[in-house]
Amino acid sequence: MKKFSQLAFPYVVWVVLMILLPMLLILFYSLTTQGNEIVNFTFTLNNYIRFFTDHDFLMILWRSLVIAFKTTIICVLLGYPIAYFIARSPDRVRNTLVLAVTLPTWINMLVRTYSWIGLLSEGGIIQTLFGLQGTDLLYTEGAVLLGMVYNFIPFMILQINTSLCKMDHSLLEASADLGANKVQTFLRVVFPLSLSGVISGIALVFLPAVSSFFIPKLLGGGQFFLIGNVIENQFITVGEWNFGSAISMIMAVIMMLCMYLIRRVDEHNSGGRKSS
Template identity: 90%
Template sequence: MKRFSQLAIPYVVWVILMILLPMLLILFYAFTTQGNEIVNFTFTFDHFIRFFTDHDFLLILWRSLVIAFKTTVICVLLGYPIAYFIARSSDRVRNILVLAITLPTWINMLVRTYSWIGLLSEGGILQNLFGLQDTELLYTEGAVLLGMVYNFIPFMILQINTSLCKMDSSLLEASADLGANKLQTFLRVTFPLSLSGVISGIALVFLPAVSSFFIPKLLGGGQFFLIGNVIENQFITVGEWNFGSAISMIMAVIMMLCMYLIRRVDEHNNGGRQKKA
């Protein structure tokens, strides 16, 4: 057993170098002033005070949360029917449909987002196809939402589909035997049992959507600024690594709170099902 445990050492080293060490550096920069030396440095909370006292930054944070919420809702509304159809298909058709859902994710997300510029730009395919020459499709909130949903909806579909496929079909038969119609069976049996997949899908969509920066940058054209763009701008353009690290820490705390709430909802849902059982 001890010999097998040693196989984990390379992974532990990798986690320390690639995850833990960068997080510690961000934490250090967030609580120190700019221009510190390695030996002499000064702790400060000014970066956090600056963020929470600036109306513009709070507005951008709120806009990011709203966009992530809209993206998640749209992914649930579109993803659930698709996942339900896939789960109710035959094994052969299900495998083909799952492959069709996952195939685009094999292509880099940046490349897939770039493709939407050609579709939404002036004189693009969508304008010519639907006769929308006088309508601005690119560099709008709708374009950003479209890019978000397109990139993140596969995670929602796959999570819900997995939950539906694991469902015991005898429960559906029992519901029909007790006189429930298809709608009642869905509302009282299928949907409650698939909530774990929905909740997992929400986590996989909302968390990356709230911190995304290249989707609003490409499809929003710099006119639709989100919190991820602010962090990128602080590190790359402005050069204020300390303030950018502070914003990153704030977003990390928000994401951990969201993950905690999602976990609590999932635990409450599973506990309620166990009590009913």
């Protein structure tokens, strides 16, 4: 036990310094007025009241949640077939395909997003190949969605692929022996067993998507504001750190609530499989 405590000590220090203290500082700023010092401050809820009574901020929050939801759904619909194909491939091919999915994540996300500006711009490759001259592809909701799906779908694919690879394939043979066709086997055996990977993928896609700020900034061109852009604007441009901190805390609560719901769904799914 003593050895475990010694090994855990550096991680505890890291969590306190890098996570707990910054969160407490953000909470402090969110509950104080602008210009307050640590030794002389006044508590207030005005920052939170301002957010929840401003229709524009609420609409931006709603838009962010909708975009994150759309991104997650698209990643599931596109990522599951890809992950299924990878999991069913021979080992050598599977490793190559996993590397191909992972490879883009080695490049900085900002650089990857910048590349889509050239692809979607007027006279770019996509317009030329598909004959879409005169069609606005850049600085639209579709461009933001495309950028988010492109950046986050590898996490969905890898999570689902991992759950599919861990699956006991003798269950597929048993299902076939009992007279189930491929569709029935997938719906009653494969998908339920891979649901934990889907849920993990949803968490890894939805949470960063809902708070993303540079993807909508680059591909939305400042015309498509999400909640992450509002937070960035409050800290960097406007200089209202207190209000920006309040929005950050609201987003932190929303994310923790989402994580709790995802965990409960995963536990319910795991319990259902054990009982069956």
